[in-house]
Amino acid sequence: MPDTAQFILTRLTEWGIQRVYGYPGDGINGLIVAFHEVGDRLEFIQTRHEEIASFAATAHAKFTGEVGVCMATSGPGAIHLLNGLYDAKLDHQPVVALIGQQKRMSLGANYQQEVDLNTLFKDVASEYLMTIMDPTQARHVIDRAVRIAKSSRSVTAVIVPEDVQEAEHSEPPRAHGAVYSSLGFSTPMLRPRDADLQRAAEILNASEKVAMLIGR
Amino acid sequence: MLHNDDLNQVTWEQRVMAGDSKLQASQVLPDFPFARYAETLGIKAIRVERPEEVAPAWDEALAYMSGPVLYEAITDPEVPPLPPHIRFEQAQKLAKALPGDPHAGRIVKESIKGKLQEFVTR
Numbered sequence: 001m002p003d004t005a006q007f008i009l010t011r012l013t014e015w016g017i018q019r020v021y022g023y024p025g026d027g028i029n030g031l032i033v034a035f036h037e038v039g040d041r042l043e044f045i046q047t048r049h050e051e052i053a054s055f056a057a058t059a060h061a062k063f064t065g066e067v068g069v070c071m072a073t074s075g076p077g078a079i080h081l082l083n084g085l086y087d088a089k090l091d092h093q094p095v096v097a098l099i100g101q102q103k104r105m106s107l108g109a110n111y112q113q114e115v116d117l118n119t120l121f122k123d124v125a126s127e128y129l130m131t132i133m134d135p136t137q138a139r140h141v142i143d144r145a146v147r148i149a150k151s152s153r154s155v156t157a158v159i160v161p162e163d164v165q166e167a168e169h170s171e172p173p174r175a176h177g178a179v180y181s182s183l184g185f186s187t188p189m190l191r192p193r194d195a196d197l198q199r200a201a202e203i204l205n206a207s208e209k210v211a212m213l214i215g216r
Numbered sequence: 217m218l219h220n221d222d223l224n225q226v227t228w229e230q231r232v233m234a235g236d237s238k239l240q241a242s243q244v245l246p247d248f249p250f251a252r253y254a255e256t257l258g259i260k261a262i263r264v265e266r267p268e269e270v271a272p273a274w275d276e277a278l279a280y281m282s283g284p285v286l287y288e289a290i291t292d293p294e295v296p297p298l299p300p301h302i303r304f305e306q307a308q309k310l311a312k313a314l315p316g317d318p319h320a321g322r323i324v325k326e327s328i329k330g331k332l333q334e335f336v337t338r
């Protein structure tokens with residue numbers, strides 16, 4: 001049985017993600033060592049600082065059109081991600097942040113590097129922010145984080161306590177309360193209403209020297 | 217500054233706590249000439265590359281009275297930071313991590329050397 005970290009990285013590759021930008025630390029070590037298991041399918045790019053990791057993931061999204069993924073350890077590492085994630089949010093780029101957290105048993109003790117990450121990321125990852133508290137949650141949390149990043153063109157964040165990263169993964173039971181999710185997102189095609197298109201055409205046709213200012 | 221081109225604390229946590237080998241992509245740091253960089257900032261700096269340079273470099277650093285000194289020591293990332301007492305599960309996890317580790321041979325050699333030194337200096 002793979003551990004939850006291996007499952008998470010494998011799931012990312014199944015979403016077509018080939019690269020993760022990050023900086024290691026012991027709060028994210030479960031996910032870092034899981035790169036051994038996924039091999040060449042997923043590349044870890046070590047940046048000089050977590051802030052560079054989130055900016056790099058944003059640039060990756062801007063230049064490739066793919067989802068950018070960045071990774072940081074608990075506490076200070078997580079805090080460093082914020083600036084780059086706001087770049088993604090305000091420029092409408094799909095970026096997923098994977099963030100380490102202290103072990104579940106130490107939370108609430110002002111433990112080393114314990115930061116209330118759900119509060120810290122509430123604004124920048126307002127579209128989707130979740131802590132994986134149980135290995136069986138990993139599948140739908142990762143699926144939703146990637147899908148919502150794509151569909152909302154914004155930032156999503158997944159927090160994984162260190163002991164959950166290392167815990168054996170299992171699929172949800174066939175039982176009341178279990179959630180199953182699947183891969184894939186197809187970007188919808190947007191088309192203006194006929195009346196709006198007609199109105200725009202009338203303005204253009206009635207004009208002589210046309211300059212267009214597009215945006216909000 | 218202990219200069220070993222490795223994020224060494226976390227590398228050893230990967231080996232001893234997680235029982236996994238070092239992930240090169242995340243742990244190796246690009247080489248950087250710290251002493252030379254300090255000099256460009258006007259800070260006195262000494263680079264120590266060999267054991268026999270350690271003591272004279274300390275003499276020189278401690279005798280310098282005009283400001284801070286950067287003491288850059290080139291160190292070996294494969295020397296395990298072994299505590300005096302190793303718990304069984306730590307040794308077990310390290311043993312599990314070694315087969316896939318790119319530096320396994322050196323680690324074994326340096327570990328034995330370190331433990332032998334403990335016995336003879338006791």
